[in-house]
Amino acid sequence: MDFTLSKEHEMARALFKEFAEKEVKPLAQEVDETEVFPRETVEKMAKLGFLGIPVPKEYGGQGCDPLTYAMCVEELSKVCGTTGVIVSAHTSLCCDPIQTYGTEEQKQKYLIPLAKGEKLGAFGLTEPGAGTDAQGQQTKAVLDGDEWVLNGSKCFITNGKEADVYVIFAITGTVEKRGRMTKEISAFIVEKGTPGFTFGTKEKKMGIRGSSTYELIFTDCRIPKGNLLGQQGKGFGIAMHTLDGGRIGIASQALGLAEGALETTISYVKERKQFGRAIGAFQNTQFQLADMATKVQAAQLLVYKAAMAKATQKVYSVEAAMAKLYAAEVAMEVTTKAVQLHGGYGYIREYDVERMMRDAKITEIYEGTSEVQRMVISGALLK
């Protein structure tokens, strides 16, 4: 077992770090304050291939492994949680299902521009009445001749309105399963601008405030028959498998937030003086930092292990769930402690840890709450 990164991975990390420091960090506070989607940063990332890192080269991607992608989200999130989730939602939740389940035609039409970053992607599963309970879906799709007709709405959609391509889940019928009638869900690719596809309100959030979170509304929205993604009725499996990958992205975001808060705090406690000494000279500070650093390291190992599992295993649900559960909780704990070690300044917007703590909270909620992750893990244990 070798815990050292390859030279390629080290160099890729250095690249992401340099980009994050130079291009992303200077905007992080403003993006949070103004809640404006960082379009210019997305365009810069597109040019450098950051929006198609794990996508094969023949489909316009960089042909790198999931670990490289995870490190990209990690480094971006160290300085800006918003930028991290934009890349994660685009890559894991839109590129990945099209790459995995799409037809060759769909890949040519959608995956290539997505991976090149010419188009941005999003994913619509959650509905007002269907969060953790994905079976609670209400959005329906009915086949009418050569077209599917979508009706319903999705909520809390990351990259909403900013994205060009949406992977959307809808009910296409009911089937009998173990004597009970259950909803049959299918996945679709919907383009922005399709008549009947509109955007509802923009959510005002606690954190990741520059990421664009919208309600998607479908009113007799007609899409070509060929935009069914995967087989009809296999949507639930597609959604769950996609979220396994997405959780690695969110775990990386959480990890980055924790690391960013820890680094910021380490330099702060060296500078900040109280009672005539740098607060880093107090044992309480030292022990807090030791705990924070240890947990961050543990989270990184779980996240990297999950990323490697995605590269080598067909099923990696448990690895992804553990990585997300742990990294998200560590992110919340470490950012909270970082604020505490900053004292009053930590509560002021001018200090980055204030934003990091607000950004961290969502990682325990979206793409499966911590409770859902526990269900996934325990379900596998007790199978």
Next chain:
Amino acid sequence: MKIVVCIKQVPDTKGGVKFNPDGTLDRGAMLTIMNPDDKAGLEAALRLKDQYGAEVTVVTMGLPKAEEVLREAMAMGADKGILVTDRVLGGADTWATSTTVAGAIRNLEYDLIITGRQAIDGDTAQVGPQISEHLDIPVISYAQDIKIEGDSVIVERQYEDRYHVVKAKMPCLITALSELNEPRYMTPGGIFDAYKQEITVWGRADLKDVDDSNLGLKGSPTKIAKASDKVRKGAGEKVALDPDESVSYIVDKLKVKHVI
């Protein structure tokens, strides 16, 4: 068109200067980077490649570890990398370094050679012009803009208070300023591809038309008599006052020193 770019791996002195407890420079603790002027030279070459089509070969002389900057250059878009490394080349001054690099470049076809103006560790700005002398080709130092016109280059050559627009027939050597451009980032896929490529490694035996007496420490006309870490003037007073008090403080000092 064939372009050779000479690059160097240097310790990152910018912001990251580390000292040992005894005040000496801790070189081991400092990260290494591609020399900034060289990176600008590489970017200039890559832009010429984008614009006119060119094969870009990067050459570095150094320890085996210097392979890293070749990989970085290739991840940015360079086509080939050549590492010149040999124990007998160690300790070279600019004369011996330029002799070595010229000996390596004689094996290559080139229309243009681009080097950085100077490296941030030595700050001499000598190796580029000296390579051009060894190869008997024109040099244009301090380039702030480069264009190609037929078989010539047209370069804006910077001076303190002016610039010359200079035209030279290729082959020609240009030294690049970091102000020349904003170097591109690598791409993630480019990094992995760069590590899949072969790097050519040359030793002493591969250098063309070079005499042993001009190589390495022995072949260096300049000799270091003494090297030490610079003794700096100590810090003076430092005060943190409110703005009005700060102003009085400065005014007082200027009076005491008879500036006003």
Next chain:
Amino acid sequence: MNLEEYKGVYVFAQQVDNEISSIAFELLGKAKDLAKDLGTDVTAVLVGSGVKGLADQLAEYGADKVIVVDDPELKDYRTEPYAHALSSVINKYKPEIMLVGATAIGRDLGPRVSARVATGLTADCTVLEIGDFPLQAVPGQEQLHNQLLMTRPAFGGNTIATIACPYNRPQMATVRAGVMQKIDPIKGAKAVVEEFNPGFTPDNKYVEILEIVKSVAETVDIMDAKILVSGGRGVGSPENFKLLEDLAEVLGGTVSCSRAVVDSGWKPKDLQVGQTGKTVRPNVYFAIGISGAIQHVAGMEESDIIIAVNKDADAPIFDVADYGVVGDLNKIVPKLTEALKAEIAAAK
């Protein structure tokens, strides 16, 4: 190479537009010291077109002899004809020491010439002296006397090295502008003037100058300023430099800046202080919103008085400042300007 054949201290007397550059006089001042230690004389090498008339000025600043290479090909600086001129002079006259200014011309000409005459060249020297090599006698190695010992900063100003060129001649150095002292000119001094033309035949190495574009003349060269008000990234915007300009005006000083400011496009390159900019040593140097990166410090630490204003109490500039003020420059600088105005008015 018979080292004994090489005699005399030579200076490349840089001229631009037939006006001798200040660096040439600085080099002559230093060359005089070195020549005295060696018991030899000082020769200036004047290269250009129609420059013979400038020889007297060189004499006034300490040249005993002036070798003039005058040719139409040498009108504006180009590497090849100038390198041919200087290396021909070296080959013919065999100087023991050849000093060149570390200017945009000298840092191009020096290396090309040194490679042509196959000798060493030490760049950007700040101290030149005559001494022994090795500095202390080492058993089994002959200690050579009367060597040129060339001291220069390296590693972005973090280290300093003293270098000799014991077995090759001439001993060549480029010297930073603003470091060596000119002598007070000796009015009416005359030098032996000798003309030499090695012949100039254009070949592939002669580049063609299509155009010469002069920068808009800045008011004062920051290297000549007695008071510099220097701004860094902390000034925040190009507009905010007005605060510094106002302060400079009250004190009769000049505004300069750090590299970050030039890189951001706020100020032109010729106002930049530091390793890759200019070395300055004014009577008073105000460092306003300058963090004090080592490269910057290398260009200003010789200033007589350094006053720093920076909101970051840990900024490295405070390590070199004589008087450091931790605070907001936006509040302090305008008040300081007003206070100084009042002081100066009161003193009149």
